[in-house]
Amino acid sequence: MAKIALVTGASRGIGRAIALRLAQDGFEVIAHYRQNRQQAEAVSPRTVQADLSDPDSIDRLFAGLGRLDVLVNNAGIWKPSPIGSTEAGRMHELVDTNLKGPFWVMNRASGLLNDGACVVNVSSVAAQKAVAGGRSLYGATKAALDALTRNWSLELAPRRIRVNGVAPGYVETDMTQAHLSDPAIRQHAIDRHPLGRLGTAEDIAGVVAWLCSDQARFVTGQTINSSGGFYL
Ligand SMILES: NC(=O)c1ccc[n+]([C@@H]2O[C@H](COP(=O)([O-])OP(=O)(O)OC[C@H]3O[C@@H](n4cnc5c(N)ncnc54)[C@H](OP(=O)(O)O)[C@@H]3O)[C@@H](O)[C@H]2O)c1
Structure with a gap:
């Protein structure tokens, strides 16, 4: 019987690539989306909807789910929070989606995860490096996610559940499209990747697939940079 993988934010970008790669590796994938249902349905015949910034919506998502072998907490937002002009709504949006979202998802998923399951949190090099453009809160949410990765790995080790993270640098998706459309910013971004x-x-999906494979059976509590050396 196929192992079951739930990938959040699988309708687009990195989550979509992760979902397609896990399906290629033989997993039955449940593709989560917030609003782009058609795009999620193009990724997998099994989809679930939830706004992960809303705990009630997360509860509804899990009401219909059975056992899981893989959970990928990928859904996230990348928005600026410049000092001096950031309003409370932006703080809530970033923290609710990027930090509370994965926490409440894990809180609900843990009872469904089979012993020996694999969890991957999609972090960012922004958790480790300062980046231009007033994105401190984004980096802070991802640094907090890395802390969840380490703590969850210890908490769930008795059930042989491995919890790891992957930290991308700049990846070309809808999230970064507007930012990278400026040629000077794009070149600067490329220059920050030594490769x-x-x-x-x-690139990111390959690391997630490895983390979810037997090859990584003794790896837990790690956030692996997949960023062409951005973190160096
Ligand atoms: N792109 C990069 O350069 C980069 C770098 C480092 C880390 N990351 C991280 O990688 C992850 C994926 O990024 P991406 O570039 O693939 O982003 P993306 O192309 O903007 O896609 C975001 C995905 O997250 C979902 N989503 C957003 N807000 C949500 C919410 N409140 N509730 C539920 N789902 C929500 C979206 O669903 P809908 O389609 O339904 O809206 C979509 O599937 C994020 O955690 C991001 O922080 C990205």
Whole structure:
């Protein structure tokens, strides 16, 4: 019987690539989306909807789910929070989606995860490096997510559930499209990757697939940079 993988934010970008790669590796994938149902349905015949910034919506999502072997907390937003002009709504949006969202998802998923399951949190190099453009809150939510990764790995180790993270640099998706459309910003972004290019969603999906494979059976509590050396 196929193992079951739930991927959040699987309608687009990195989550879509992760879902397609896990399906290719033999998992039955449940593709979660917030608003882009048609795009999620193009990724997998099994989809679930929820606004992950809303705990009630997360409860509704889990009401219809059975056992899981893989959980990928990928859904997230990347919005600026410049000092001096950030309003409370932006703080709520970033923290509710990028930090509380994965926490409440895990809180509900843990009872459904089979022993030996694999959890992957999609973090960012922004958790480790300062980046221009007033994105401190984004980096803070991802640094907090890395802390969840370490703590969850310890908490769930008795059930042989491994919890890891992957930290991309710049990846070309809808999230970064407007930002990277400025040629000077784009070149600056490329220059921050010693391997000389931006990341692709498939680069990140490959690391997630490895973390969810038997090859990584003794790896837990790690956030692995997949960023062409951005973190160096
Ligand atoms: N792109 C990069 O350069 C980069 C770099 C480092 C880390 N990351 C991280 O990688 C992850 C995926 O990023 P991406 O570039 O693939 O983003 P994206 O193309 O903007 O896609 C975001 C995904 O998250 C879902 N989503 C957003 N807000 C949500 C909410 N409140 N509730 C439920 N789902 C929500 C979207 O669903 P709908 O389609 O239904 O709206 C979509 O599937 C994020 O955690 C991001 O922080 C990205």
